[in-house]
Amino acid sequence: MRRAGPGARTAAPANTAPPADAAPAAETAGAAAVPRAAVREPLRTEFEFELPRGFVDESGTVHRNGAMRLATARDELIPLRDVRVRENPAYLSVVLLGRVITRLGTLGSVHDGTVENMFASDLAFLQDFYRQINAEGHTRAAVACPHCEESFEVELAGSRLGES
Template sequence: MRRGRVAEGTPLAPPAPQTADAPASSRETAGPPGGPADLRTEFPFTLPRGYVDAGGTVHRDGVMRMATARDELLPLSDMRVRENPAYLSVVLIGRLITRLGTITAVDADIVEGLFAADLAFLQKFYEKINTDGTSLASTVCPDCRHQFDVDMGSRLGE
């Protein structure tokens, strides 16, 4: 298969949507070095409550990267997920958070220690950055034929 070149200055992906609830700094986070400026792969966040470590320090600010296919597939072979499918979100989010406060080695054990409100926030944040913030599906009313969008919602790990 022959691949063509993309003309310089041609965007490879549409720019990330800017939302009113995201601080300006989160909209300006760049993608990987050398990649296109409009391809963002890491997104800052602030937890509503914060993770309290063993020393009592509260960590609220962090960074989550976008998920790859591998990130979504590997946790499926994890024994904790096989025994309890709801654990998928804990393992997956633990793989994707690259920094939480001063902690750079975030894993499922740290995610387990989060308050429920923080885990729920991160599940929604994961969905937002990996689906452009939308879970809308277009549909048509069978009676009047009016077209409209329905928020399908989704819960990570189900």
């Protein structure tokens, strides 16, 4: 079936009932229609980010764009066995981030040694990003304009230091 454009309606073929989840006509008529329940999106497990400064590799290349996956219970438990973490609990975030960052620029792999050599501002950014995606499972929040009351989503994870 071809769609003519946004908001275009197509007639249902004869002898067919509307889908079970179709909104009643009263809900779809006019601009003052009551919004239906939001459709549930599939679980998102990986989130893109951009480091404020960037990781500089041994050849001098700066890597800023990357991705982080959601942490599992195992990701949070395994670092507790690490000798470096036992000696210095502050090292926990370095080992944990090394496990959940899936991509950083053109690097072949990301590990705790990579995170260990990042600038402090990038480490702070990644720690905050980790908390945001693992606390709620996403980095977006539904908000409403206080003036016009229109609802929309905002990105909580800014791509630059200081953004939110």
